[in-house]
Amino acid sequence: MSYTVQYFQSDSAAQQLEIPVLVNAMVQDASKLGASDLHIEPWEKSIAVRARVNGVLVEVAHLPLDLLDKISMRFKVIANLVTYQSGTPQDGTVVAGPELDGVQLRVSIFPTTRGEKIVARLFDPRDRRFDLSTLGFDDATLNGLLKLLKRSSGLMLFTGPTGSGKTSAMYSSLCHIMQREGSAISLSTVEDPVEFSLPMVSQTQIAPAQDFTYAKALRSLMRQDPEVIMVGEIRDPETAAIAVQAGLTGHLVISTIHSGVAAGAFTRLINMEIEPFMLSSSILGVMGLRLLRKNCPNCSQPYEPEPSELKLVPQEMHEHAQFRKGRGCEQCTNTGFSGRLPVTEMLVVDEPFREAILKKMPTRALEEVAVKSGMKTLWQAGLQRVINGETSLEEMVRVLAADMV
Numbered sequence: 001m002s003y004t005v006q007y008f009q010s011d012s013a014a015q016q017l018e019i020p021v022l023v024n025a026m027v028q029d030a031s032k033l034g035a036s037d038l039h040i041e042p043w044e045k046s047i048a049v050r051a052r053v054n055g056v057l058v059e060v061a062h063l064p065l066d067l068l069d070k071i072s073m074r075f076k077v078i079a080n081l082v083t084y085q086s087g088t089p090q091d092g093t094v095v096a097g098p099e100l101d102g103v104q105l106r107v108s109i110f111p112t113t114r115g116e117k118i119v120a121r122l123f124d125p126r127d128r129r130f131d132l133s134t135l136g137f138d139d140a141t142l143n144g145l146l147k148l149l150k151r152s153s154g155l156m157l158f159t160g161p162t163g164s165g166k167t168s169a170m171y172s173s174l175c176h177i178m179q180r181e182g183s184a185i186s187l188s189t190v191e192d193p194v195e196f197s198l199p200m201v202s203q204t205q206i207a208p209a210q211d212f213t214y215a216k217a218l219r220s221l222m223r224q225d226p227e228v229i230m231v232g233e234i235r236d237p238e239t240a241a242i243a244v245q246a247g248l249t250g251h252l253v254i255s256t257i258h259s260g261v262a263a264g265a266f267t268r269l270i271n272m273e274i275e276p277f278m279l280s281s282s283i284l285g286v287m288g289l290r291l292l293r294k295n296c297p298n299c300s301q302p303y304e305p306e307p308s309e310l311k312l313v314p315q316e317m318h319e320h321a322q323f324r325k326g327r328g329c330e331q332c333t334n335t336g337f338s339g340r341l342p343v344t345e346m347l348v349v350d351e352p353f354r355e356a357i358l359k360k361m362p363t364r365a366l367e368e369v370a371v372k373s374g375m376k377t378l379w380q381a382g383l384q385r386v387i388n389g390e391t392s393l394e395e396m397v398r399v400l401a402a403d404m405v
Contacts, residue, residue, distance in 0.1 A: 019067070019070045019071060019073075019074045020074055020099075022063075022067075022071070023071060023074045023075065023078075024099050024100060026038060026040065026049055026060070026061075027100050027101070027103060027105065027120070027122070028100070028101055029049075029051065029060050029061075030051040030060070030120075030122055031100075031101050031103050031122060031124065033051050033053050033058070033060075033333065034053060034054075034339075035051035035052055035053050035122060036052050036053075036055075036121065036122060036163065037051070037052040037119055037120065037121050037122065038050075038051055038052075038118075038119070038120045038122065039051070039052070039057065039117075039118075039119050040071060040117070040118040040119075040120075041112075041117045041118075042065060042068050042112065042114035042115040042116075042117065043062075043114070044114070045065070046062040046063060046064065046065060047062065047063040047064070047065060047067060047068055047071070048062055049061040049062065049063060053333075053335070054293045054294075054335075054337055054338075054339065054340050055163060055291060055293065055340065056293070056335075058333070058335075065114075065115075068115045068116065069086075069115070069116075071118070072086070072109060072115070072116045072118060075107050075109065075118050075120070076090070076092075076109065078094045078105075078107075079092030079093060079094050079105070079107040080092055080093075081107070081109065086111065086116060087111050088111065089108070089109065089110045089111065090108075090109045091106070091107065091108050091109075092106075092107050093105065093106055093107070093193075094106075094107060094120075096123075096124075096125060102124065102125070102126055103122050103123065103124050104122075104123040104124070104125060105120045105121065105122060105123070106120065106121040106123070106193070106195075107119075107120050108120075108121075123195065123196065125196070130168065130171040130172040130174070130175040130196075130198070131172060131175065131176075132145065132146070132169075132172045132173065132175075132176050135165070135168065135169065135172060135342060136341045136342050137342060137344060138344070138381070138384075140346070140376070141287070141344045141346045144285070144346045144348055145173070145285075145287065145346065146176070148284045148285050148348070149173055149176060149177055149252075151252060151284055152227070152250065152252060153247060153248070153249070153250045153251055153252055154247045154252060154253070154282055154283065154284035155243060155244060155246075155247035155253045155255070155282045155283045155284060156173070156252070156253070156254045156255075156283075156284050156285055156286075156287075157234075157255055157256065157257050157265050157283065157285070157286045157287070158170060158254075158255070158256045158257075158286075158287050158289060159256065159257055159258065159259045159261075159262060159264070159265050159286060159287070159288050159289070160256075160288060160289035160290055161258075161290075163291070164289045164290050164291055165289050165291050165342055166256045166289055167195060167232075167256075169287065169289060170230055170254050170255075170256065171196060171198065173254055174187055174189070174198060174201060174228065174230055174254070175198065177228055177252075178198075178199075178200055178201065183200065185227050185228060186202075186224075186225060186226045186227050186228070187200065187201045187202070187226065187227070187228045187229075187230075188201070188202040188203075188204070188221055188224060188226040188228070188229050188230070189201060189202070189203045189204065189229070189230040189231075189232070190204050190206060190214055190217040190218055190221060190229070190230070190231050190232060191203060191204070191205055191206070191230070191232040192205065192206045192208075192214070192232050192233070193205050202224075202226075204217055204221070206232075213239075214231060214232070214233070214234075214235060214236070214239040215236065215238040215239045215242060218231060218239060218242045218243065218246070219242055222242075222246060222251075226251060227251060227252065228251070228252045228253075228254070229246060229251055229252070229253050229254070230253075230254045230255065231243055231253060231254070231255040232255070232256065233255065233256050233257070233258075234255050234256070234257045234269075236272070237272040237273055237274070240269055240272045240274050241272075241274060243255055244269075244274055244278050244279065244282045244283075245278075245282075247282035247283070247284075248278065248281060248282045257269070260363075260402065261288050261345065261363065261367060261377070261378065262286040262287065262288035262345050262346075262347040262367075262370070262375075263286075263347060263363050263364075263366035263367040263370055264363045265283075265286045266279055266283070266286075266357055266363075266366060267362065267363045267366070270360060276357050276358050276359075276360055277358060279357055280349070280354040280357040280358055281354075283349050284348070284349060285346065285347055285348045285349055286347045286349075287344055287345070287346050287347070288344060288345040288347070288378055289342060289343075289344055290342070290343050290344075290378055290382070290399055290400060291340040291341070291342055291343075291399070292340060292341055292342075292343055292382065292385060292390075292391045292395055292396060292399055292400075293335075293337035293339075293340055293391060293395050294337060294338060294339045294340055294341045294390060294391055295324055295325065295326045295336065295337060295338070295389065295390060295391055295392065296326035296328075296329060296331060296332035296335070296336055296337055296338040297338065298326075298329050298331045298332065298338070299326045299327045299328060299329040299331070299332065299336065300324045300325065300326045300327075300336075300389070301324060301325065301326075301327055302322070302323060302324055303323055303324065303325045303392075304323065305323055305392075305393040305394070306394075309393050309394060309397055310393070312393070312397065313383060313386070313387075313393070314383075317383065317387055320387060321386070321387045322387065322388060322389035323386070323389070323392075323393060324389035324390075324392070325392040325394075326338075326392075336392075337391075337395070341385065341390060341391065343378055343381040343382045343385060343396075343399075343400070344378070344381055345375060345376060345377050345378045345381060346375065346376075347370045347375050348373075348375070350373055352369055352372070352373060353366070353369050353370060353373060356369045378400055379400055382396040382399070382400045383396070
């Protein structure tokens with residue numbers, strides 16, 4: 001039973017009014033589950049407390065609606081927000097402390113018709129090691145990335161939806177460069193927001209409300225003599241143009257861009273009116289990232305997938321397939337999954353691909369060129385995880401169906 005439920009079921013009315021204890025209990029629940037986010041949302045008849053575990057929301061508890069204002073007020077207090085405002089969105093940070101089991105929170109409060117919805121992103125500084133070798137990349141992907149990170153100039157992009165591991169991959173890349181070069185290199189970042197403090201790295205957080213944007217920060221940063229620059233996200237044409245120019249003028253730039261697949265990053269940048277010849281000269285590679293839930297090692301067992309989904313697996317792979325699925329146990333809170341593992345597609349820009357960029361080929365055609373040069377697509381990488389018994393076929397289809405080729 002969760003701390004939140006135990007606390008709420010207490011017979012003492014006085015205890016039920018100890019909102020700080022209740023809020024701490026909710027954060028502790030989420031932390032124990034290994035959640036990335038805690039959702040506290042007013043529904044029609046109750047406050048739903050849910051946690052995002054391995055990318056999926058799970059219910060933790062339901063609380064009386066009359067506690068919502070008090071819970072919201074408590075989050076505003078600990079996040080140093082304006083307590084008397086309830087009709088406008090607010091964002092803040094809660095510093096890690098013993099009462100929250102050492103977990104740091106990034107709090108977002110948003111008004112709804114039933115009251116304020118609270119979402120807190122959890123960060124555990126004690127449990128974050130930014131080491132490329134521990135991220136679970138396959139050997140080919142890891143070796144390809146390490147080779148690109150040895151370059152002294154150019155643009156390395158990561159792409160994928162929110163929560164696909166892009167930030168962890170970028171932070172780990174910076175830490176790898178830092179460990180390799182030591183104090184002989186200058187590393188700087190521009191982020192929104194700064195999620196973790198990295199040693200020996202100058203980190204800057206943009207403030208759009210003060211007109212301190214990615215583009216303005218990046219333009220000023222170029223006068224700081226950096227050798228490696230991390231840009232949190234390329235969102236607009238101006239930022240894209242500066243990042244590409246930085247990659248062409250002797251800087252290694254690491255950033256993210258939202259596109260469905262790795263090849264789509266080039267189409268997206270061309271749509272931002274970046275000249276193809278500049279992209280072909282500046283971009284070193286693009287890594288597409290997704291995260292699949294990993295089968296629980298305690299309850300994983302062989303199974304036969306549904307015929308409709310089994311058709312998605314090439315016939316020649318059936319003979320060697322080890323289809324496995326977790327049945328659910330106490331260790332995985334009856335989900336059948338424990339932790340997540342990455343699937344990647346590593347697109348390295350070579351001469352044939354540069355020619356394809358210059359011809360402004362569409363995304364699908366660019367992807368075909370990359371596959372001919374040896375790139376494994378997200379779908380192929382996911383199938384390999386399934387064949388090895390690391391995740392279920394249903395889980396792979398759930399996450400990668402939109403990327404099916």
